[in-house]
Amino acid sequence: MTDKKSILLIIGGGIAAYKCLELIRRLKEQDISVTPVLTKAGTEFVTPLSLATLAETEVHTDLFDLKNETEIGHIQLSRQADLVVVAPATADLMAKMANGLANDLASTLLLATDKDVLIAPAMNVRMWQHPATQRNIDTLKQDGVKFVGPEIGDMACGETGPGRLSEVPDIVTAIQSAIHMKKGPLSGKSILITAGPTHEPIDPVRYIANRSSGKQGYALAEVASVLGADVTLISGPTKLPVPSGIRFIEVETAREMRDATLANLPVDIAICAAAVADWRVKKSAGQKMKKTKEGLPQLELAENPDILANLSDLKDKRPSLVIGFAAETETVIEHAQKKLKKKGCDWIVANDVSAKGNVFGNDETSIHIISAKTVESFENVSKEDAAKQILLKAAKELKL
Ligand SMILES: Cc1cc2nc3c(=O)[nH]c(=O)nc-3n(C[C@H](O)[C@H](O)[C@H](O)COP(=O)(O)O)c2cc1C
Numbered sequence: 001m002t003d004k005k006s007i008l009l010i011i012g013g014g015i016a017a018y019k020c021l022e023l024i025r026r027l028k029e030q031d032i033s034v035t036p037v038l039t040k041a042g043t044e045f046v047t048p049l050s051l052a053t054l055a056e057t058e059v060h061t062d063l064f065d066l067k068n069e070t071e072i073g074h075i076q077l078s079r080q081a082d083l084v085v086v087a088p089a090t091a092d093l094m095a096k097m098a099n100g101l102a103n104d105l106a107s108t109l110l111l112a113t114d115k116d117v118l119i120a121p122a123m124n125v126r127m128w129q130h131p132a133t134q135r136n137i138d139t140l141k142q143d144g145v146k147f148v149g150p151e152i153g154d155m156a157c158g159e160t161g162p163g164r165l166s167e168v169p170d171i172v173t174a175i176q177s178a179i180h181m182k183k184g185p186l187s188g189k190s191i192l193i194t195a196g197p198t199h200e201p202i203d204p205v206r207y208i209a210n211r212s213s214g215k216q217g218y219a220l221a222e223v224a225s226v227l228g229a230d231v232t233l234i235s236g237p238t239k240l241p242v243p244s245g246i247r248f249i250e251v252e253t254a255r256e257m258r259d260a261t262l263a264n265l266p267v268d269i270a271i272c273a274a275a276v277a278d279w280r281v282k283k284s285a286g287q288k289m290k291k292t293k294e295g296l297p298q299l300e301l302a303e304n305p306d307i308l309a310n311l312s313d314l315k316d317k318r319p320s321l322v323i324g325f326a327a328e329t330e331t332v333i334e335h336a337q338k339k340l341k342k343k344g345c346d347w348i349v350a351n352d353v354s355a356k357g358n359v360f361g362n363d364e365t366s367i368h369i370i371s372a373k374t375v376e377s378f379e380n381v382s383k384e385d386a387a388k389q390i391l392l393k394a395a396k397e398l399k400l
Contacts, residue, residue, distance in 0.1 A: 005179050006033040008081040008113075010106045011051070012090035013041020015156045016122040016165035020046065020087055024054045026172045032179075035060070035081060039093070039106045063105040074105060078113040082179045086110070088122035088165050091133050097145065098136035118146040118178050120171050125161030141263060147247055148174035173245025177230045184228025185395035190267040191229045192319070193221050194274035194307065196236035198254045202299065203285035211353075212275035214238035216325070216365065216383045220271055221246050223387040227395065232267070234260045236274055254280065254304035261307055269394055270319040272308040273349075275327060280304050312344035321346050321394055327353040336370050347371045349390060369393060 007027065011020045024034050036051040037060045048059040063074060078084070086093060086106075093106060097117075102108040110117060119140070127133060128150060141147070149166030166174070180188050195217020199207040214235055221233040222243040231246040234257055242248045249264070251257045254276045261270070279301040289297055308324040322345040326336040329352070336350030350368045366379045367386045378389050 004031060004033060005083075006035065006081045007175060007179070008037060008077065008084045008109065008115075009034050009055075010037045010084065010086045010093070010109065011039065011042045011046065012086060012088050012093045012106070013039050013044055014088040014090045014122045014165075015045065016088040017042055017045035019165055019168060021050055021054055022168045023087060023171055024051070026168055027175065028054075030172060030176065032175065033057070035077070037061070037077075037106055037109060039090075039104060041090070041092075060105060063108055065105075074108055075112050078109040079115065081115060083175060084110065084113050084115050084117045085120070085171075085175060086117065087120035087171055089119035091121075091123045091127045091130075091136075094119065094121060094133065094136045094140060098139040098143075116144070116146065116178055118148060118174060120148045120166050120174075121150045121163070122165035123150075123163050124155060124157050125159050125163045128163040129161070138263075146174070146178055149248075151242070167244070170244045173225070174247075177225075177228075177245065184226065185392060186224060187228030189229050189269060189395070189398060190232070191224045191269045191271065191391075192232045192234065192261065192264055192267040193217050193224065193271045194234045194236075194257055194261060194276070195221070196238040196240075197275050198236045198257055198277045198304075199252050200254065200277045200280035200304070201252075201284040202281050203287065203289045205288050208277055208279070208281065209237075210275050210277065212236075212327075214240050214274075215363065216386065217271075217273035218243060219383040219387040220273055220390065223384055224391050227388075227391055229269075229391075232264050234264070234274075236276075253277075254307070258305040258307045258310065261311065265314075265317040265319070267319050268398060269321045269323070270311050271323045271325075271390070272311070272345075273325045274307075275325075276307055277304055306343070308345055309343045312346075321397060323347045323349060323390065323394070326350040329353060333368055333370065333375060336368065340370055340372070349386075 034055045036055050051059045096107040097110050102111045151164040152162045153164045154160050196214030197210045197212040199209050201207045218240045221231050224231045225245045234249045249260045251260050282300040282302040312322045324345045326339045326348050328335045332350050332352045336348045340348040348370045365386050369376045
């Protein structure tokens with residue numbers, strides 16, 4: 001018996017396939033062994049010889065390989081690793097996975113495996129945004145497939161947008177997290193964090209927003225990952241770089257944030273750090289609203305979903321620890337204690353966002369972690385330090 005971790009790496013036929021060579025090197029540095037499987041299209045982009053040399057093992061390409069079937073067999077191959085990783089995951093492979101196709105070695109292994117599957121998609125932005133791919137993504141997430149990326153950026157095809165393969169170190173971190181190699185007080189724990197503001201459209205060019213920069217939520221995601229957690233960050237629009245080694249989901253409105261949150265359960269800890277708009281415009285205009293002589297437009301508001309209360313109320317999938325944030329401008333602790341009761345969450349992290357508190361967009365903050373029985377205050381700390389205090393307390397709580 002050995003403690004050495006191993007992954008089955010399925011390499012799809014995308015332009016980013018060459019990056020799997022670097023991925024194999026980095027994984028080996030971390031003492032993770034790699035068995036490569038190359039799709040037929042994949043052989044157009046990277047050679048079995050390069051893969052076999054770097055991985056120091058045989059590369060599997062063919063379902064009907066007599067030698068392999070007699071020696072190991074595709075079922076055994078699908079089960080002997082700790083994790084199955086698909087990088088790059090092509091639109092085609094994702095479609096096959098979502099529909100249960102098994103017409104080549106890669107798709108058969110993905111259907112036959114009893115191990116977790118982590119995919120790193122990479123494709124042209126239009127392919128990624130196509131409704132068919134988006135449907136497949138939803139299905140795969142429901143099936144429990146983990147995602148790393150894709151990132152937003154320039155592509156080999158000259159277009160820009162979501163669809164770039166995640167950077168190799170981020171894929172390595174996601175793999176380590178999936179096989180519980182990340183060491184730290186939160187290793188083995190999954191955390192979902194919401195961050196940033198939401199934008200509620202008035203018409204195609206205007207929206208209702210707030211001053212949240214997202215810095216506190218992003219700091220929580222970054223620190224949680226460093227402490228060993230498996231992190232999902234669901235963020236409204238911000239200008240911040242995405243922390244590495246986490247799952248990142250970008251949303252715009254409160255309703256999208258609620259849907260993404262519920263779709264990414266179960267988790268051990270949920271931290272609602274986003275400044276979700278309380279209201280949206282009931283009927284946003286399809287076209288840009290124009291000034292008219294008839295007077296001012298009347299905007300009727302509707303209440304947005306209360307994500308924190310929704311999470312706290314869940315029966316089956318309620319996280320063990322639900323933490324909310326309260327941005328208050330007066331009598332901060334009293335208001336936060338009321339919010340704790342009203343929402344039914346476990347802790348409220350309160351901060352003073354009055355002009356005096358100067359929290360929005362700033363790198364410093366003062367927080368009060370409020371539970372039913374205790375108040376712990378941390379004054380004038382960086383948002384990273386505040387995150388660390390919250391997360392170390394959470395780690396302690398979950399060990400009790
Ligand atoms: C030059 C070139 C680059 C390609 N890059 C990608 C890509 O990045 N992502 C993708 O999903 N498909 C890409 N394709 C299309 C796939 O190769 C094609 O869908 C193939 O059937 C995928 O097979 P596989 O999923 O079995 O690997 C590319 C095709 C060509 C010719």
